[in-house]
Amino acid sequence: MNFKFIKTDLVLGIRSWLRSKGTVFWTILFPILLIMIFGAIFSGSDEVKYDLVLQDLDESSDSHNLTRLLSESGFFNLKNISKSKDISTYMKDNDLSVGLQIPEDFGKKLAESIGNPFAKVNLTYYIDPTDSTIPNIVRGIISGLVNGYNDMITLSPSIVSMEERTILGEDFDYIDFFVPGMIGFTIMTSMVYGSIERNTKLRKDGILRKMLTMPVTRYEWIFSKMLFMLFLSFISTFVILIVGILVWGLNFQINIFLFIIVICTSFMFSGLGMIIGRFVKDQETADMAGGAITFPMMFLAGTFFPLDQMPEFLQATAQVLPLYYVNEGFRNAMIYGNLEKTLFFTGATVVFALVFFLIGVFLTKWKED
Amino acid sequence: MEEKTVQCPKCGKSITTFGNPGEVVKVDCPSCGNEGKVTFQKIIEQDDSAIEVYNLKKVYGDLIAVNDISFSVKKGEVLAFLGPNGAGKTTTVEMIESIRVPTAGVIKIYDKDISTSFDQVKENIGILPQEFFSYERLTVRETLLYFASLYKNSVNVDEIIDSMNLKDQEKKLYMNLSGGLKQRVGVAISLVNNPDIVFLDEPSTGLDPKARREVWEVIAGLRDKGKTVFLTTHYMEEAEFLADRIIIIHKGKIIAEGSLDELISKYGDESILRVKNCKSTNLINVLKEKGFDAFTEGNGDIAIKIKYKEQILEILSILKYECVDYSTIDIRRSNLEEIFLKLTGAKLREAG
Numbered sequence: 001m002n003f004k005f006i007k008t009d010l011v012l013g014i015r016s017w018l019r020s021k022g023t024v025f026w027t028i029l030f031p032i033l034l035i036m037i038f039g040a041i042f043s044g045s046d047e048v049k050y051d052l053v054l055q056d057l058d059e060s061s062d063s064h065n066l067t068r069l070l071s072e073s074g075f076f077n078l079k080n081i082s083k084s085k086d087i088s089t090y091m092k093d094n095d096l097s098v099g100l101q102i103p104e105d106f107g108k109k110l111a112e113s114i115g116n117p118f119a120k121v122n123l124t125y126y127i128d129p130t131d132s133t134i135p136n137i138v139r140g141i142i143s144g145l146v147n148g149y150n151d152m153i154t155l156s157p158s159i160v161s162m163e164e165r166t167i168l169g170e171d172f173d174y175i176d177f178f179v180p181g182m183i184g185f186t187i188m189t190s191m192v193y194g195s196i197e198r199n200t201k202l203r204k205d206g207i208l209r210k211m212l213t214m215p216v217t218r219y220e221w222i223f224s225k226m227l228f229m230l231f232l233s234f235i236s237t238f239v240i241l242i243v244g245i246l247v248w249g250l251n252f253q254i255n256i257f258l259f260i261i262v263i264c265t266s267f268m269f270s271g272l273g274m275i276i277g278r279f280v281k282d283q284e285t286a287d288m289a290g291g292a293i294t295f296p297m298m299f300l301a302g303t304f305f306p307l308d309q310m311p312e313f314l315q316a317t318a319q320v321l322p323l324y325y326v327n328e329g330f331r332n333a334m335i336y337g338n339l340e341k342t343l344f345f346t347g348a349t350v351v352f353a354l355v356f357f358l359i360g361v362f363l364t365k366w367k368e369d
Numbered sequence: 370m371e372e373k374t375v376q377c378p379k380c381g382k383s384i385t386t387f388g389n390p391g392e393v394v395k396v397d398c399p400s401c402g403n404e405g406k407v408t409f410q411k412i413i414e415q416d417d418s419a420i421e422v423y424n425l426k427k428v429y430g431d432l433i434a435v436n437d438i439s440f441s442v443k444k445g446e447v448l449a450f451l452g453p454n455g456a457g458k459t460t461t462v463e464m465i466e467s468i469r470v471p472t473a474g475v476i477k478i479y480d481k482d483i484s485t486s487f488d489q490v491k492e493n494i495g496i497l498p499q500e501f502f503s504y505e506r507l508t509v510r511e512t513l514l515y516f517a518s519l520y521k522n523s524v525n526v527d528e529i530i531d532s533m534n535l536k537d538q539e540k541k542l543y544m545n546l547s548g549g550l551k552q553r554v555g556v557a558i559s560l561v562n563n564p565d566i567v568f569l570d571e572p573s574t575g576l577d578p579k580a581r582r583e584v585w586e587v588i589a590g591l592r593d594k595g596k597t598v599f600l601t602t603h604y605m606e607e608a609e610f611l612a613d614r615i616i617i618i619h620k621g622k623i624i625a626e627g628s629l630d631e632l633i634s635k636y637g638d639e640s641i642l643r644v645k646n647c648k649s650t651n652l653i654n655v656l657k658e659k660g661f662d663a664f665t666e667g668n669g670d671i672a673i674k675i676k677y678k679e680q681i682l683e684i685l686s687i688l689k690y691e692c693v694d695y696s697t698i699d700i701r702r703s704n705l706e707e708i709f710l711k712l713t714g715a716k717l718r719e720a721g
Contacts, residue, residue, distance in 0.1 A: 004518050005518045005519050007518075008514065008515055012504075012515050015507070015511070016507050019542070020506055205500075205502035206498035207502075207503065207504070209463070209466075209468050209498045210498050210501065210558075212466075212467065212468050213466050213467065213494065214491060214516070214519045214520070215488070215492060215520060215521070216519050367469065
């Protein structure tokens with residue numbers, strides 16, 4: 001193994017990359033812009049009437065008064081569920097994003113609170129964090145109604161308040177859903193286009209022909225290029241996470257699966273780029289072919305929007321797209337903390353990476369016909 | 370005439386046949402009637418050869434790009450492989466560089482068959498591929514460091530920068546260099562391992578005359594350092610200026626080879642001495658009396674065919690007495706363009 005070459009190739013590759021403002025933009029600034037834009041868009045939208053699951057555990061006159069207030073506000077289609085049901089499960093099963101639970105001792109506590117300025121009564125607000133829009137809007141409406149209720153009943157503004165819970169068990173926002181997808185998408189585009197460039201532009205410029213006549217093997221060359229591509233992937237991931245934390249208060253866990261998925265995604269999409277570059281030799285056409293594959297995949301693999309918002313046949317399509325496994329792998333490893341799903345999606349990502357990369361390496365030829 | 374015994378591939382019978390070096394002889398098997406061909410390889414002096422090529426052939430479908438060519442390149446020689454676009458120059462050089470796989474034939478570099486031992490000669494050769502462009506966003510120095518890092522034994526990059534006159538450009542990005550400088554850097558890259566043999570595939574194509582001249586000077590410098598240079602070109606001036614020996618290739622076949630003088634004397638017309646604006650009416654007669662083949666051209670110039678250079682002095686002394694009022698004289702000999710035209714019926718830059 002020629003480590004002198006591998007080191008030089010990596011160092012000069014990074015230097016050359018930093019000098020290309022366009023590439024730096026697409027690798028780092030573009031994802032940041034997307035995070036900012038999507039975050040801003042889905043932090044405030046308008047709807048007219050929303051489905052709201054309502055579970056009244058108290059069933060007192062006070063709770064009925066609150067229910068009537070919500071119903072008469074005109075903002076909600078109330079889905080009343082019985083005490084015996086689990087509100088989270090009901091919401092998940094019925095694809096509903098928001099729910100409100102009135103506690104068992106609502107009326108009693110409300111009565112106790114009159115004349116006691118420190119008394120509190122909590123309503124529990126359930127949301128689906130993968131829905132970027134509705135929970136934010138509904139939260140605002142309910143808050144307004146609850147404040148009105150406070151004024152009406154107790155003449156105190158803060159006795160009845162809301163405690164928010166997500167049906168996933170923790171407090172997630174749309175940005176928590178979006179950022180992992182953004183990481184997967186960014187690594188995918190960097191790797192596919194980087195690989196296409198290596199296999200088309202460098203071939204056209206005679207660099208591959210020259211390499212063939214020099215004392216370096218194809219495997220050493222691919223290995224050194226992959227080190228550089230991994231550097232890019234980790235830089236992109238790091239920058240996206242930092243922006244997510246600083247601007248949108250992103251919650252995530254760092255664990256070994258995050259690293260495994262970043263590495264596997266890099267190998268997977270480099271392999272895909274090699275395969276495209278092998279069959280489409282002109283760079284512009286290869287770029288178009290790359291776009292034709294990556295852009296539909298970006299939308300269909302649940303990068304920006306949850307898959308369950310799509311028609312069923314598109315949801316089925318996602319199951320065959322490697323980016324879907326990457327996105328879900330990142331989400332489960334970083335955000336949802338679901339070990340079983342993390343293992344499944346990470347495993348699938350490893351398998352896709354092996355298949356694509358090995359085929360890509362096999363197909364990459366230096367020799368001319 | 371050589372004798373060669375081969376076995377019939379169909380029935381296995383031994384067949385003896387005769388032929389000259391380089392000749393392909395048709396053979397019929399006396400036992401089964403199977404028809405075949407026997408190739409008698411050209412005898413090439415091997416002692417001082419850096420590169421030897423035997424019966425090299427490259428076929429793409431119905432197209433024979435290189436058709437059974439054999440030649441050698443001597444150590445320290447600048448060989449120009451001259452031919453029009455599509456003649457098979459690049460295919461040939463890329464087979465020698467092991468970039469393309471030959472359909473048939475044997476290539477040896479320093480007596481090593483490159484089909485099995487190319488890795489052993491990589492450290493000794495430097496290559497500038499056709500239409501080569503290096504990494505755009507590396508400086509000249511970084512580019513040379515990059516390619517030098519590939520070799521076990523590389524030359525100090527500063528030495529190459531100095532010797533290739535690139536000191537003022539070393540910090541410039543490759544993408545910002547002129548075409549001539551890019552080619553100069555390309556040649557410099559091919560020298561980072563101090564190779565004995567340098568392959569330059571159309572190094573001046575697409576350059577303006579000034580840049581082309583700069584590249585020629587660099588190549589002339591390689592010749593002066595004793596490097597073996599294999600140069601492919603479709604510019605006859607380049608071959609005339611740089612080459613010790615020229616091989617002319619056309620439609621995949623070698624049609625002529627030798628030094629410039631050898632090619633001209635073998636294939637060129639006689640040189641012509643022209644006397645312009647001579648008012649003497651007697652000059653032609655005097656020249657003819659002296660045995661010269663002289664005639665008056667349409668524009669009134671007097672043209673005299675020159676067979677030996679000694680005849681030039683004799684003509685000048687005749688002019689001294691017979692035509693003192695001529696304005697100019699010029700002597701012109703055949704060039705490679707005319708030789709190519711004569712051999713193929715096509716112009717060098719139009720053929721292919």
